[in-house]
Amino acid sequence: MISYYIKLAILSLWKTRYMSLLAIIVIAVGIAATMTTYTINYMMTKDPLPSKSDSLFLVRLNNWSPESAYKNRDVETSPIYLSVQDAVNLIRHDKAQAQIPIAGFKDMLKLPTQDAVDAKMTFVRSTTGDFFSSFEVPFLYGSSWSKSSDDSGEQVTVISKKLNDKLFDGQDSVGQTIELGEHQFTVAGVLDDWFILPRFYGESTRAFKAPRDVFVPFQTQLNLALWSPNLQAFECWKEAADSSVAALWASECVWVFFWVELKGESQKSAYMDFLQSYVEQQKALGRFQRPILNELQSPSAYLKEREAYSSDSEIAVWLAICFLALCLLNAMSIIMTKFQGKAGEVALRRAVGASSVDLFQQYMIETGIIGLLGGVLGLLLTQICLFFSSQLYTHLSKSIMAMSSELMLITVVLSVLSSLVFGLLPIANAIRVQPATQLKSL
Numbered sequence: 001m002i003s004y005y006i007k008l009a010i011l012s013l014w015k016t017r018y019m020s021l022l023a024i025i026v027i028a029v030g031i032a033a034t035m036t037t038y039t040i041n042y043m044m045t046k047d048p049l050p051s052k053s054d055s056l057f058l059v060r061l062n063n064w065s066p067e068s069a070y071k072n073r074d075v076e077t078s079p080i081y082l083s084v085q086d087a088v089n090l091i092r093h094d095k096a097q098a099q100i101p102i103a104g105f106k107d108m109l110k111l112p113t114q115d116a117v118d119a120k121m122t123f124v125r126s127t128t129g130d131f132f133s134s135f136e137v138p139f140l141y142g143s144s145w146s147k148s149s150d151d152s153g154e155q156v157t158v159i160s161k162k163l164n165d166k167l168f169d170g171q172d173s174v175g176q177t178i179e180l181g182e183h184q185f186t187v188a189g190v191l192d193d194w195f196i197l198p199r200f201y202g203e204s205t206r207a208f209k210a211p212r213d214v215f216v217p218f219q220t221q222l223n224l225a226l227w228s229p230n231l232q233a234f235e236c237w238k239e240a241a242d243s244s245v246a247a248l249w250a251s252e253c254v255w256v257f258f259w260v261e262l263k264g265e266s267q268k269s270a271y272m273d274f275l276q277s278y279v280e281q282q283k284a285l286g287r288f289q290r291p292i293l294n295e296l297q298s299p300s301a302y303l304k305e306r307e308a309y310s311s312d313s314e315i316a317v318w319l320a321i322c323f324l325a326l327c328l329l330n331a332m333s334i335i336m337t338k339f340q341g342k343a344g345e346v347a348l349r350r351a352v353g354a355s356s357v358d359l360f361q362q363y364m365i366e367t368g369i370i371g372l373l374g375g376v377l378g379l380l381l382t383q384i385c386l387f388f389s390s391q392l393y394t395h396l397s398k399s400i401m402a403m404s405s406e407l408m409l410i411t412v413v414l415s416v417l418s419s420l421v422f423g424l425l426p427i428a429n430a431i432r433v434q435p436a437t438q439l440k441s442l
Contacts, residue, residue, distance in 0.1 A: 002365070009366035016338050023334040024374045027415055030327025031378030035411045036385040037320040039403050044208060048196050048299065049135065052261070056134060057268070057296035059258045061086060061279060065237035066289035072305065078293045079235060080302070081254035084222065086282075090258060091128070091218075095274045098130035098261035101218045102202050105228040107181040109214065111167055123231065124180065125202075125212040126221040132158070132189075134261045135201065140164070142174035142189030145217060149188075153219035157185040163213040164190045178214075183224060185216060200299040201259060203233060204306030218256075222249060252287070260296070268296060328422040331374075335367060336426035346430060356431050363427040364420060371419025375412035382411060 013020045047053050060078035062070065063086065069076035082090070087101045102125070109122035131137070132144040141164075145156040157178065164173050173187045191211075198207040220226075225245040234255030240247040262268045275294040282288045297305075346359060382403065390401035403411075 027374030028377035030324035032381035060295040062293040096260035100259040102257035138192040140192040153223035339430035367423035371416040375415025
């Protein structure tokens with residue numbers, strides 16, 4: 001019986017093809033507008049690393065001025081960065097399962113065989129080998145550098161797939177050498193495609209941009225005194241002893257994000273006890289003269305505090321949903337007009353024994369097919385809109401403008417369900433026809 005109803009629905013769609021096509025287009029436009037907006041909002045607000053969201057924490061310590069508090073919205077809090085001496089001290093104590101300082105600099109990059117004029121300015125991320133395991137970074141070639149490289153500050157590097165394609169034509173470059181400024185670094189690994197959004201581990205202003213192309217050990221940056229004041233955000237309540245980089249390293253200026261990985265509440269509680277003990281020791285040395293405000297901040301809490309998420313995107317989603325409802329109301333009007341022309345057909349079928357349930361099922365299938373075609377067309381339009389959005393918003397990562405398979409399925413299902421709901425009224429009006437009245441007019 002279902003196949004018979006599908007055959008009748010297809011014949012009806014062809015018979016009223018222009019009206020049916022108009023209803024399909026109206027539904028598709030509403031679905032495309034909604035899903036384009038929803039996809040971008042979903043990709044910008046989703047949990048960037050679900051498997052680690054309960055075990056990664058940003059360490060915050062209150063080493064600010066004794067005369068004035070470090071404030072966020074008039075509430076005293078701890079800076080989001082640590083000073084170099086605190087970052088180095090925490091690494092040396094090695095109390096967390098993984099310790100991940102995040103800093104950076106920029107320098108001229110080229111191959112040793114290239115001329116100086118071919119060098120390009122490149123932004124470099126400095127961290128530890130724990131970065132790659134804790135943030136589940138995939139490797140195409142090689143692996144992270146070793147723990148001994150972290151400890152000694154060896155001149156090794158991990159580069160992105162994009163940079164590897166550019167410098168080495170996509171070949172395995174492990175063991176090859178690149179130059180950063182006047183220093184040579186040996187490639188230890190090449191990253192595979194890696195999309196972590198929002199990218200929570202660094203500056204919130206770069207939460208929706210691609211990761212850096214070059215990674216080096218944090219200790220290497222310290223050893224080589226690599227520093228770019230106009231790149232790295234830093235804050236000081238007390239001037240360094242002099243203008244040298246070494247003096248900055250020894251100062252109370254803060255500029256190093258410091259993430260730790262802690263498994264379970266017991267490790268988290270133990271680490272908080274360690275931070276308490278550490279700060280009290282530093283107080284005895286004359287540092288940390290303000291109230292103790294140690295904090296282990298989750299990625300989502302950090303992004304929320306730094307306002308990485310915009311409320312404008314949520315408003316846009318609701319406006320898109322309103323637009324979809326408007327489109328569906330128009331589609332309902334078109335379907336109602338289409339079904340009004342079926343009065344004679346309904347009367348004839350009722351006269352030969354078809355029940356209201358039979359007619360209801362038949363027209364629901366026809367409406368569902370309209371919704372299905374509208375969903376497929378809407379999915380195509382959504383992909384086109386996302387492509388043009390990625391070309392327009394070039395400052396955002398292109399991975400934000402990509403639908404997952406789940407979102408594609410939701411798009412089609414949403415279209416079919418919406419069509420069925422908004423088709424109920426036209427169908428109810430159509431099957432309410434009195435056979436005797438209509439048969440007289442045939």
